[in-house]
Amino acid sequence: xxxxxxxxxxxxxxxxxxxxxxxxxxxxxxxxxxxxxxxxxxxxxxxxxxxxxxxxxxxxxxxxxxxxxxxxxxxxxxxxxxxxxxxxxxxxxxxxxxxxxxxxxxxxxxxxxxxxxxxxxxxxxxxxxxxxxxxxxxxxxxxxxxxxxxxxxxxxxxxxxxxxxxxxxxxxxxxxxxxxxxxxxxxxxxxxxxxxxxxxxxxxxxxxxxxxxxxxxxxxxxxxxxxxxxxxxxxxxxxxxxxxxxxxxxxxxxxxxxxxxxxxxxxxxxxxxxxxxxxxxxxxxxxxxxxxxxxxxxxxxxxxxxxxxxxxxxxxxxxxxxxxxxxxxxxxxxxxxxxxxxxxxxxxxxxxxxx
Amino acid sequence: xxxxxxxxxxxxxxxxxxxxxxxxxxxxxxxxxxxxxxxxxxxxxxxxxxxxxxxxxxxxxxxxxxxxxxxxxxxxxxxxxxxxxxxxxxxxxxxxxxxxxxxxxxxxxxxxxxxxxxxxxxxxxxxxxxxxxxxxxxxxxxxxxxxxxxxxxxxxxxxxxxxxxxxxxxxxxxxxxxxxxxxxxxxxxxxxxxxxxxxxxxxxxxxxxxxxxxxxxxxxxxxxxxxxxxxxxxxxxxxxxxxxxxxxxxxxxxxxxxxxxxxxxxxxxxxxxxxxxxxxxxxxxxxxxxxxxxxxxxxxxxxxxxxxxxxxxxxxxxxxxxxxxxxxxxxxxxxxxxxxxxxxxxxxxxxxxxxx
Numbered sequence: 258x259x260x261x262x263x264x265x266x267x268x269x270x271x272x273x274x275x276x277x278x279x280x281x282x283x284x285x286x287x288x289x290x291x292x293x294x295x296x297x298x299x300x301x302x303x304x305x306x307x308x309x310x311x312x313x314x315x316x317x318x319x320x321x322x323x324x325x326x327x328x329x330x331x332x333x334x335x336x337x338x339x340x341x342x343x344x345x346x347x348x349x350x351x352x353x354x355x356x357x358x359x360x361x362x363x364x365x366x367x368x369x370x371x372x373x374x375x376x377x378x379x380x381x382x383x384x385x386x387x388x389x390x391x392x393x394x395x396x397x398x399x400x401x402x403x404x405x406x407x408x409x410x411x412x413x414x415x416x417x418x419x420x421x422x423x424x425x426x427x428x429x430x431x432x433x434x435x436x437x438x439x440x441x442x443x444x445x446x447x448x449x450x451x452x453x454x455x456x457x458x459x460x461x462x463x464x465x466x467x468x469x470x471x472x473x474x475x476x477x478x479x480x481x482x483x484x485x486x487x488x489x490x491x492x493x494x495x496x497x498x499x500x501x502x503x504x505x506x507x508x509x510x511x512x513x514x515x516x517x518x519x520x521x522x523x524x525x526x527x528x529x530x531x532x533x534x535x536x537x538x539x540x541x542x543x544x545x546x547x548x549x550x551x552x553x554x555x556x557x558x559x560x561x562x563x564x565x566x567x568x569x570x571x572x573x574x575x576x577x578x579x580x581x582x583x584x585x586x587x588x589x590x591x592x593x594x595x596x597x598x599x600x601x602x603x604x605x606x607x608x609x610x611x612x
Numbered sequence: 613x614x615x616x617x618x619x620x621x622x623x624x625x626x627x628x629x630x631x632x633x634x635x636x637x638x639x640x641x642x643x644x645x646x647x648x649x650x651x652x653x654x655x656x657x658x659x660x661x662x663x664x665x666x667x668x669x670x671x672x673x674x675x676x677x678x679x680x681x682x683x684x685x686x687x688x689x690x691x692x693x694x695x696x697x698x699x700x701x702x703x704x705x706x707x708x709x710x711x712x713x714x715x716x717x718x719x720x721x722x723x724x725x726x727x728x729x730x731x732x733x734x735x736x737x738x739x740x741x742x743x744x745x746x747x748x749x750x751x752x753x754x755x756x757x758x759x760x761x762x763x764x765x766x767x768x769x770x771x772x773x774x775x776x777x778x779x780x781x782x783x784x785x786x787x788x789x790x791x792x793x794x795x796x797x798x799x800x801x802x803x804x805x806x807x808x809x810x811x812x813x814x815x816x817x818x819x820x821x822x823x824x825x826x827x828x829x830x831x832x833x834x835x836x837x838x839x840x841x842x843x844x845x846x847x848x849x850x851x852x853x854x855x856x857x858x859x860x861x862x863x864x865x866x867x868x869x870x871x872x873x874x875x876x877x878x879x880x881x882x883x884x885x886x887x888x889x890x891x892x893x894x895x896x897x898x899x900x901x902x903x904x905x906x907x908x909x910x911x912x913x914x915x916x917x918x919x920x921x922x923x924x925x926x927x928x929x930x931x932x933x934x935x936x937x938x939x940x941x942x943x944x945x946x947x948x949x950x951x952x953x954x955x956x957x958x959x960x961x962x963x964x965x966x967x968x
Contacts, residue, residue, distance in 0.1 A: 299758060325758045331788055336781030339747025340754060343688075343765070346736065347755035363777070370741045371748065377950050379729035379737035380720045384953070416951050439953040484956070528956040 283425035302354030334364035373416030396449035400588035406550035430481030457506035484528035492519035510601035552580035574611035618899030660935035669867030672893035680844035688749035714934030721942035742773035746782030753791035772803020787825035790856035800866035822859030834864030
């Protein structure tokens with residue numbers, strides 16, 4: 258490989274057709290597009306190279322781009338993130354995978370004390386255009402250490418951006434935006450919806466993405482900007498603010514409860530699209546915040562604080578939060594832990610019926 | 613390499629060899645670092661800055677190592693390698709401005725004093741957390757290799773911080789991918805008050821740590837300018853010739869305190885500082901030049917006078933800009949800038965709320 262070059266212009270002119278993809282395929286496609294356009298993009302992590310990752314998000318990339326662009330790493334999360342920071346500081350665009358978000362704790366110091374602060378600490382002398390991908394959330398019987406949603410640990414850190422898509426279209430567009438972003442981005446992939454949207458009931462099959470409107474994914478290059486939420490369902494009675502897997506659970510809850518709720522998919526937690534949330538809550542006067550992560554000190558607390566500041570005089574009921582219970586993910590009882598449509602529906606009714 | 617009389621002996625003295633002009637320059641770098649240290653230590657005692665860390669006894673390690681590097685190579689230093697900057701020609705004024713956190717501070721008053729950042733001089737921004745920069749140096753070297761570049765990286769870690777997990781993460785990545793990196797362990801015998809044996813455990817040396825990873829490892833007299841240069845040059849040449857990583861244990865002695873917040877008399881045997889194991893690196897290089905007929909007490913005194921004058925002049929310039937508690941400091945607007953390349957809406961709101 259010669260000196261890194263960017264071929265973004267040629268790529269941008271590629272015709273845009275669409276293809277039905279799973280979220281895994283969309284993520285793989287985003288890697289492919291980014292690696293084809295920009296020699297600086299390097300992809301690695303545990304099992305990522307030859308095998309293509311335990312969820313197959315990087316399958317075929319090593320074959321296509323060679324072992325210096327896509328390769329296996331030793332099982333050392335601090336090593337993976339630490340070396341990626343050095344690579345980013347050199348001028349490459351590393352995209353690294355932490356096999357499960359639960360495994361990022363050994364790398365946490367590198368993310369928090371190093372990646373997040375390089376630009377600030379060096380007054381722009383060094384920067385860290387790095388993407389750390391990790392599957393999050395439960396619902397696949399992964400028990401306590403394959404199911405967590407640690408997003409609040411990242412949004413609390415100054416200098417990190419935190420993204421969590423809910424569908425293949427967003428996953429590809431947001432991942433490309435993350436790779437092109439000049440700052441470190443934590444990219445959280447809700448693994449329950451890797452293969453299809455989900456209505457929250459364990460006894461019902463996953464709906465394949467191929468049968469779903471949102472699975473129409475453009476081939477070639479496009480970006481979804483970081484910091485823009487999407488309204489998944491317009492409504493007037495109450496606003497549901499959510500992200501990731503819980504978008505699907507919330508839509509199921511709205512449909513089953515018959516309440517005319519507006520459902521907002523945040524897509525990016527930081528930077529946060531407060532404007533879209535505010536406009537909706539000022540319109541509906543009621544709000545439920547839904548996330549899968551444990552409730553106490555979760556990202557929902559931040560959302561509630563911001564919404565009450567912006568919308569206090571429009572609110573007609575207290576804001577409710579629905580989240581995972583405050584305990585490690587219990588293996589056999591995970592469907593009692595997972596916030597399902599019934600729990601979200603109960604919160605919706607309580608908020609709508611409150612005077 | 614330097615024997616008790618100051619003569620260069622042994623096979624490493626043959627090649628590569630520094631000229632006497634280069635050695636005189638090396639002596640000047642070390643003297644500059646020592647006088648800089650003295651002035652900045654005093655400035656901290658005068659409350660012109662909050663904190664300082666001196667290099668007393670360790671001057672040869674960073675000053676000689678810098679000679680083996682080329683422009684474009686990158687160091688990932690700890691807080692006791694300012695010699696990399698001085699020997700690399702970085703302005704003393706910028707260093708002092710950083711220490712005083714005044715309006716001339718390149719890091720806008722954001723960093724603890726002595727945590728410099730100077731990309732153009734191959735000096736990565738320092739972190740207060742220890743050993744985190746070992747894997748970063750390895751990653752930087754991996755990137756250089758991936759890009760087909762010839763630049764090399766140098767990691768720096770103290771003896772105490774080799775106990776950190778990041779040190780081993782860096783070692784295993786260096787061992788696996790064999791990128792062009794030199795991993796330096798500066799064994800100055802003390803991790804604040806904790807003796808090196810605590811971090812070393814049952815190993816005989818820190819250099820032994822490298823052998824378990826299949827990384828060629830050297831143990832060098834860190835107070836011998838010629839020896840540090842020879843080892844650094846060997847390791848740097850290996851890296852540049854694509855032969856992979858090297859670990860160097862620099863055995864030295866922290867003759868001073870850990871920092872201005874430390875009191876070594878509380879934990880070190882009385883008189884051990886003045887006994888100075890391995891000797892004073894400046895005195896040893898000076899002696900070598902004198903026995904070689906290339907230096908004298910008179911020229912040494914002239915050098916000290918010249919450097920002192922230069923450091924004091926520079927200090928006056930820095931203090932004219934400002935010190936921690938007086939004069940001009942970096943603008944408050946920098947406080948909210950540079951968290952991200954583009955300021956996010958929530959930071960814009962907070963800046964407005966803060967009033968600047």
